[in-house]
Amino acid sequence: xxxxxxxxxxxxxxxxxxxxxxxxxxGHYFSLQGTAVEVWQGLERGEAAETIVLxxxxxxxxxxxxxxxxxxxxxxxxxxxxxxxxxxxxxxxxAPASSQDVGERVPFVPPSxxxxxxxxxxILLDPVHExxxxxxxxxxxxxxxxx
Amino acid sequence: xxxxxxxxxxxxxxxxxxxSIEELATSFERAGRAAQLVERSIRIGDAPVRLRxxxxxxxxxxxxxxxxxxxxxxREPELTIHVWDSADSGTPPPPLPSLAxxxxxxxxxxxxxxxxxxxxxxxxxxxSAYERGSSRAWFWCSNANELPFWEPAAPFRQILHWWLPDxxxxxxxxxxxxxxxxxxxxxxxxxSGKSTCALSCLTSDLLYAGDDYVAVExxxxxRVLSLFCSGKLEPDHSALLPHLPSPSxxxxxxxxxxxxxYVDDRFPxxxxxxxxxxxxxxxxxxGSEPQVSRRGPAQVLAALAPSTLLQxxxxxxxxxxxxxxxxxxxxxxxxxxxxxTDLIPPTITRLLGExxx
Numbered sequence: 476x477x478x479x480x481x482x483x484x485x486x487x488x489x490x491x492x493x494x495x496x497x498x499x500x501x502g503h504y505f506s507l508q509g510t511a512v513e514v515w516q517g518l519e520r521g522e523a524a525e526t527i528v529l530x531x532x533x534x535x536x537x538x539x540x541x542x543x544x545x546x547x548x549x550x551x552x553x554x555x556x557x558x559x560x561x562x563x564x565x566x567x568x569x570a571p572a573s574s575q576d577v578g579e580r581v582p583f584v585p586p587s588x589x590x591x592x593x594x595x596x597x598i599l600l601d602p603v604h605e606x607x608x609x610x611x612x613x614x615x616x617x618x619x620x621x622x
Numbered sequence: 623x624x625x626x627x628x629x630x631x632x633x634x635x636x637x638x639x640x641x642s643i644e645e646l647a648t649s650f651e652r653a654g655r656a657a658q659l660v661e662r663s664i665r666i667g668d669a670p671v672r673l674r675x676x677x678x679x680x681x682x683x684x685x686x687x688x689x690x691x692x693x694x695x696x697r698e699p700e701l702t703i704h705v706w707d708s709a710d711s712g713t714p715p716p717p718l719p720s721l722a723x724x725x726x727x728x729x730x731x732x733x734x735x736x737x738x739x740x741x742x743x744x745x746x747x748x749x750s751a752y753e754r755g756s757s758r759a760w761f762w763c764s765n766a767n768e769l770p771f772w773e774p775a776a777p778f779r780q781i782l783h784w785w786l787p788d789x790x791x792x793x794x795x796x797x798x799x800x801x802x803x804x805x806x807x808x809x810x811x812x813x814s815g816k817s818t819c820a821l822s823c824l825t826s827d828l829l830y831a832g833d834d835y836v837a838v839e840x841x842x843x844x845r846v847l848s849l850f851c852s853g854k855l856e857p858d859h860s861a862l863l864p865h866l867p868s869p870s871x872x873x874x875x876x877x878x879x880x881x882x883x884y885v886d887d888r889f890p891x892x893x894x895x896x897x898x899x900x901x902x903x904x905x906x907x908x909g910s911e912p913q914v915s916r917r918g919p920a921q922v923l924a925a926l927a928p929s930t931l932l933q934x935x936x937x938x939x940x941x942x943x944x945x946x947x948x949x950x951x952x953x954x955x956x957x958x959x960x961x962x963t964d965l966i967p968p969t970i971t972r973l974l975g976e977x978x979x
Contacts, residue, residue: 486931486939488946493920495946497928499937504928506920591924594811597932601728605936608733611719612642612740612749 477523478550478559485558487515496558502598503556504591510535511586514549518559524550537583545585552588639738643753646716646760650676650704653711663696664688666782667839667847667896669789672699676706680766684777687850690886690893701757701785703778709765716762718744732935739784741935746770752784759785775852775882776835782849783934791839791847792944795930798831798846799823799967804900804974805831805846807838808957809926815905815959818862819966821853825865826967829894830885836896840944844899844952851893855881862963900977902926902948903955903970911961912969919946922954953977 480487487496494507494515507515510531517527524546531542553559653676660681662673670693675681684705708715719731719742727745734740737754747764759781763769783793797808797820805828808816820833831848839845853866860868867883886893904917904925927945931937955973959966 483938486937486942488923488927488942490919490923490946490949493918495920495923495927495942497931497937497942499931502928502932504924506924591928594928594932597929600726601730601933602726603730603732603935606719606731606733608639608642608735608740611731611733612639612717612742612751 476525476550476564477521477562478518478553479521479562480518481557481560487519489516498557499603500598501557502592502595504594505556505558506587506589506591508587508589509584510545511549511588514546514586518553523564531583534578534580535583536580542583545583549586549588556590639733639735639740642717642740643738643751643758646751646762647704647758649713649716649762650674650706650760653677653706653713656711656713657706660685662688663693663699664691665693665895666691666837666849667789667791667845669700670697672696672702674702674704676704677710677766679710680705680707680763683766683769683774684761686884687775687777687852689884690848690851691895699757700789701759701781703759703761703781705761707763707766709767715747715764716749718742718747718749721745730935734936739936741780750778750780752781754784754788757785771882772854775854776850779835780934782837786837787940787944789839790841791837792941793849793930793934794836794838794926794945795834795933796836796926797833798836798848798897799828799970800831800846800897800900801827801829801971801974802894802897803978805829805897806901806903806970806974807836807846807899807926808903808905809922809929810904810906811925811929813907814925815907815957817854817856818859818907818963819903819905819957819959819970821859821863821866822963822966823970824853824885824889824892825964826971828892828967828970829897830889830892831894831896838899838948839896840948844948845896846899847896848894851884851886852882853885855883899948899952900974901953901955903957903973905957905959907958907960909958909960911958912965913958914969914973915956915958917954917956919949919954921956923949 484500485498494512496505528543528546657677660675662685664671730741730743732741739752742749749762752759786793797816799820808819810816817833831846833853837847902922904922927942
């Protein structure tokens with residue numbers, strides 16, 4: 476399965492090994508740490524979920540199915556928060572392990588995903604509707620925004 | 623180096639906004655003939671900005687917050703903002719978008735094409751527009767006497783948000799205090815303590831650049847640029863900050879006009895035009911005395927970015943990336959401010975001293 480980042484309403488930036496994501500439409504923001512950052516960066520590269528799991532399995536030591544389950548759960552959380560959109564089945568493309576400098580595997584730590592809703596009132600009280608210029612400002616004054 | 627402008631809003635008809643821009647220009651010129659034209663020249667950082675008001679009432683209402691930025695030797699402006707209302711000038715309102723029934727009063731409708739932006743809060747009777755190519759902007763309101771209190775306190779925020787990236791700066795939701803050699807941004811959502819921190823510094827040696835919105839120039843080195851000389855009084859300030867005027871609050875707890883004051887009235891020596899940025903500090907109301915601690919850049923980005931991006935349109939990836947870039951260069955701290963407010967200024971002064979050492 477592939478997912479795409481729900482831009483432009485979702486924007487993100489990674490600094491100091493942590494990713495901050497803002498959902499501009501809902502007024503929520505999110506903090507990703509550890510392996511969650513790697514999953515997000517994989518999604519930004521357009522990788523399929525299966526590819527992301529295989530990449531993590533090459534880097535981390537975990538029980539059978541543990542990484543797959545953790546990634547699936549995280550993607551469900553991303554979908555629920557409207558951070559990503561499911562795009563259908565993608566092609567699993569992983570470079571052979573021999574061509575990757577993965578080094579020794581380290582123990583897997585489940586992804587950390589924190590949601591903050593303390594600023595959603597801004598969007599609830601002062602929502603923004605982006606419209607096409609064909610409807611406003613120069614057309615008739617009663618053009619609906621679809622709000 | 624100027625930041626790239628945010629990409630335009632959804633696909634537009636070619637030249638769709640040309641006519642609308644010219645209609646605004648014509649409407650303002652008509653208003654200027656009907657009402658007395660008042661001009662003010664200010665300087666934001668190094669950039670000369672001209673404010674042209676059709677009417678004295680508007681000029682009094684919407685230029686007061688820029689009094690500390692008055693330019694005594696005006697030069698060719700890099701931005702000219704044309705301001706008028708319909709009540710005073712008698713000009714018909716520009717076309718406003720309509721909203722679906724039940725839409726919040728603060729709803730903003732936004733559209734743009736290449737280098738031109740329009741935003742309206744139709745329920746509040748306001749429209750802002752900016753054309754990058756001609757360095758012109760327009761702010762229309764239905765009635766200058768009915769502006770909500772926050773507009774005179776921080777006028778033309780939307781226009782500044784569009785214009786500042788064209789000259790390598792960002793509008794930031796933050797307070798800023800410091801010294802001529804360097805200062806701090808105080809970031810966070812409402813209630814985080816940033817305004818209390820900034821206003822507590824008015825009785826100290828620290829300079830004040832703003833308590834709610836400031837600009838940050840990114841190149842050649844990050845620098846805070848003061849925009850507004852207003853201060854916003856909150857319900858707990860009369861107890862915490864006895865040096866400030868007593869705020870007046872409506873019975874329902876809503877802020878009234880009197881809850882804004884002008885810092886250059888009472889503390890003219892504290893107002894400044896800006897200073898180099900040395901640290902980004904996220905206060906929180908916690909603990910029994912001011913305490914500074916190092917924070918990860920992402921923690922402080924979370925305090926800075928959403929509260930800025932969710933208040934202005936368009937909010938784009940470029941702006942978030944620029945803020946993250948700032949945090950890659952500037953150290954980030956937390957500041958617990960639960961104790962006596964008179965201990966806050968020396969704590970910030972000490973931090974600035976340590977950073978300069």
